[in-house]
Amino acid sequence: xxxxxxxxxxxxxxxxxxxxxxxPVTTGVAPAGGGLLCPFCPVPPGASPEMRxxxxxxxxxxxxxxxxxxxxxxxxxxxxxxSAGPFATGYRLAPGFGRAEIVLYSPRHxxxxxxxxxxxxxxxxxxxxxxxxxxxxxxxxxxxxxxxNRGRDxxxxxxxxxGQIYAYPFIPSRVAREVEQVxxxxxxxxxxxxxxxxxxEQREGRRMVDQEGTWTAFVPFAPRFPSEVHLVxxxxxxxxxxxxxxxxxxxxxxxxxxxRRYDGLYGxxxxxxxxxxxxxxxxxxxxxxxxxxxxxxxxxxxxxxxxLAGSESGAGAFLQDALPEAMAADLRGVAM
Amino acid sequence: xxxxxxxxxxxxxxxxxxxxxxxPVTTGVAPAGGGLLCPFCPVPPGASPEMRxxxxxxxxxxxxxxxxxxxxxxxxxxxxxxSAGPFATGYRLAPGFGRAEIVLYSPRHxxxxxxxxxxxxxxxxxxxxxxxxxxxxxxxxxxxxxxxNRGRDxxxxxxxxxGQIYAYPFIPSRVAREVEQVxxxxxxxxxxxxxxxxxxEQREGRRMVDQEGTWTAFVPFAPRFPSEVHLVxxxxxxxxxxxxxxxxxxxxxxxxxxxRRYDGLYGxxxxxxxxxxxxxxxxxxxxxxxxxxxxxxxxxxxxxxxxLAGSESGAGAFLQDALPEAMAADLRGVAM
Numbered sequence: 001x002x003x004x005x006x007x008x009x010x011x012x013x014x015x016x017x018x019x020x021x022x023x024p025v026t027t028g029v030a031p032a033g034g035g036l037l038c039p040f041c042p043v044p045p046g047a048s049p050e051m052r053x054x055x056x057x058x059x060x061x062x063x064x065x066x067x068x069x070x071x072x073x074x075x076x077x078x079x080x081x082x083s084a085g086p087f088a089t090g091y092r093l094a095p096g097f098g099r100a101e102i103v104l105y106s107p108r109h110x111x112x113x114x115x116x117x118x119x120x121x122x123x124x125x126x127x128x129x130x131x132x133x134x135x136x137x138x139x140x141x142x143x144x145x146x147x148x149n150r151g152r153d154x155x156x157x158x159x160x161x162x163g164q165i166y167a168y169p170f171i172p173s174r175v176a177r178e179v180e181q182v183x184x185x186x187x188x189x190x191x192x193x194x195x196x197x198x199x200x201e202q203r204e205g206r207r208m209v210d211q212e213g214t215w216t217a218f219v220p221f222a223p224r225f226p227s228e229v230h231l232v233x234x235x236x237x238x239x240x241x242x243x244x245x246x247x248x249x250x251x252x253x254x255x256x257x258x259x260r261r262y263d264g265l266y267g268x269x270x271x272x273x274x275x276x277x278x279x280x281x282x283x284x285x286x287x288x289x290x291x292x293x294x295x296x297x298x299x300x301x302x303x304x305x306x307x308l309a310g311s312e313s314g315a316g317a318f319l320q321d322a323l324p325e326a327m328a329a330d331l332r333g334v335a336m
Numbered sequence: 337x338x339x340x341x342x343x344x345x346x347x348x349x350x351x352x353x354x355x356x357x358x359x360p361v362t363t364g365v366a367p368a369g370g371g372l373l374c375p376f377c378p379v380p381p382g383a384s385p386e387m388r389x390x391x392x393x394x395x396x397x398x399x400x401x402x403x404x405x406x407x408x409x410x411x412x413x414x415x416x417x418x419s420a421g422p423f424a425t426g427y428r429l430a431p432g433f434g435r436a437e438i439v440l441y442s443p444r445h446x447x448x449x450x451x452x453x454x455x456x457x458x459x460x461x462x463x464x465x466x467x468x469x470x471x472x473x474x475x476x477x478x479x480x481x482x483x484x485n486r487g488r489d490x491x492x493x494x495x496x497x498x499g500q501i502y503a504y505p506f507i508p509s510r511v512a513r514e515v516e517q518v519x520x521x522x523x524x525x526x527x528x529x530x531x532x533x534x535x536x537e538q539r540e541g542r543r544m545v546d547q548e549g550t551w552t553a554f555v556p557f558a559p560r561f562p563s564e565v566h567l568v569x570x571x572x573x574x575x576x577x578x579x580x581x582x583x584x585x586x587x588x589x590x591x592x593x594x595x596r597r598y599d600g601l602y603g604x605x606x607x608x609x610x611x612x613x614x615x616x617x618x619x620x621x622x623x624x625x626x627x628x629x630x631x632x633x634x635x636x637x638x639x640x641x642x643x644l645a646g647s648e649s650g651a652g653a654f655l656q657d658a659l660p661e662a663m664a665a666d667l668r669g670v671a672m
């Protein structure tokens with residue numbers, strides 16, 4: 001059970017889903033015998049009934065697997081209310097509908113986006129694409145958001161390589177804010193803001209990191225995170241479903257190389273958020289949004305975290321340690 | 337040197353200040369002899385010239401001390417540019433003016449807001465007030481923001497009890513967003529949104545945590561952080577400078593009690609951000625903003641961090657584990 005509450009000061013919807021505190025926090029490679037089992041590792045043949053019960057892994061072999069999170073932070077398919085009123089007049093709350101899916105990248109525990117085969121990364125992109133369209137088929141879903149939290153420092157409680165797909169019954173506030181800018185740019189300049197940005201980046205060149213097919217990877221002009229990179233297709237497409245086969249394959253190659261660049265940057269696995277920004281279920285006009293993927297790394301140097309503290313989380317003013325042009329040069333320079 | 341860059345997708349100003357990576361990360365109580373010295377601890381009599389050089393602590397005794405950060409994340413008083421163009425047309429950047437001050441709560445290393453005397457917390461509020469007005473005297477300053485990052489998990493690199501005061505040459509995005517809501521509520525309902533919220537909270541009562549003088553402390557209806565609490569004065573005032581002496585004293589008492597509640601909640605020092613939201617330098621109309629302080633704790637249970645991951649940082653959709661009404665009851669129930 002969960003519910004949505006509107007913050008009257010920011011007009012952001014907050015999702016409240018109780019009892020997630022009990023979700024499993026297990027680690028390590030699946031043991032052959034007893035002991036702690038990673039809930040995303042295949043259940044070994046001789047596993048106890050208890051181990052079988054706590055596992056969330058699919059039975060049998062697979063390449064990429066998707067299933068509903070057993071401990072969802074969103075409401076699940078059955079909308080409900082968590083709390084009992086009466087509430088003071090003026091506040092808005094709504095049933096906490098939503099979907100939270102887990103995407104396993106591999107049955108293996110010790111791999112990651114850059115070490116699994118390219119064909120499997122391509123399959124992952126296809127899974128994002130297919131699940132997005134399937135979730136958008138439900139008119140209660142306003143926004144589908146595939147993402148990955150990689151590493152303990154960003155709060156991933158399970159080390160097994162996986163991402164997530166959230167389906168929200170509203171447009172999340174950061175996305176809504178960008179949609180507004182995209183819309184006003186279209187009105188004022190008569191063209192897509194992201195197409196415009198992409199052209200600026202290609203012209204200026206100094207923040208370019210990589211290219212593959214029609215895709216460009218660059219450090220944005222004003223990043224929020226250290227060595228943040230945006231991946232943008234050259235052709236104006238709003239969702240993964242609008243991509244051609246060759247564009248999907250090129251994205252898969254670019255994603256793998258980006259993770260290798262990040263892991264090479266400070267000589268250890270980068271901890272990051274990776275987000276897929278697609279158009280909402282019912283964009284108006286339909287061709288407004290331009291698909292983008294973004295990496296938000298957490299480290300600003302070797303083992304030096306970038307914290308979202310008072311200035312960032314409290315005021316909304318992000319601070320950076322390094323010039324975007326220097327970040328881009330460092331990422332380009334990683335030995336591949 | 338630093339500079340400001342406008343993110344065209346979110347219209348947020350990002351501050352880039354290079355070389356903060358070298359700032360000191362020292363810990364522990366000041367040693368009587370050699371070894372590592374906390375840069376905020378008084379320099380001991382027999383200190384080496386090297387230790388004297390790395391110390392940022394004021395000489396002599398004091399109650400509360402304020403000074404400019406030697407490693408500011410904002411630009412400092414001399415506006416400058418960090419990078420050399422040419423940049424692609426369409427991007428906006430500006431000299432990185434800004435001020436970053438450190439506020440030491442005590443010469444002692446092992447104290448905190450709740451363990452220093454009430455008179456000193458009152459002095460701290462007066463320091464926030466006086467520095468706010470002094471910084472606003474500079475017309476280049478648009479927003480003054482006193483805050484505290486408490487604890488390693490929020491990135492405080494120095495354990496010595498201290499807060500900070502930032503002066504931005506723009507209205508930070510989260511503040512700007514709230515100003516917009518306050519303005520439209522005033523236009524539509526004819527009254528202050530925060531006054532309205534305060535009345536709702538007092539009427540409903542279930543999210544109330546504490547009261548002192550005209551101040552009310554409550555868990556907001558839709559919090560972003562676990563056990564988030566807002567402190568709001570009953571009288572409509574926009575800045576600390578508009579408070580009467582008794583209101584300052586009451587705030588000091590309430591602040592100390594809040595920190596004791598947080599430290600008692602899970603039986604260990606709470607790590608949090610504490611933020612002071614005042615009106616901007618030139619609010620239009622002048623009486624629009626209603627002063628507020630906010631605590632944003634990081635723990636959602638004992639030693640369980642709330643991470644700002646994909647959904648929060650990437651999409652702007654915050655998720656909560658617990659009902660605000662239950663959080664408020666827990667905070668009320670802490671043995672004082």
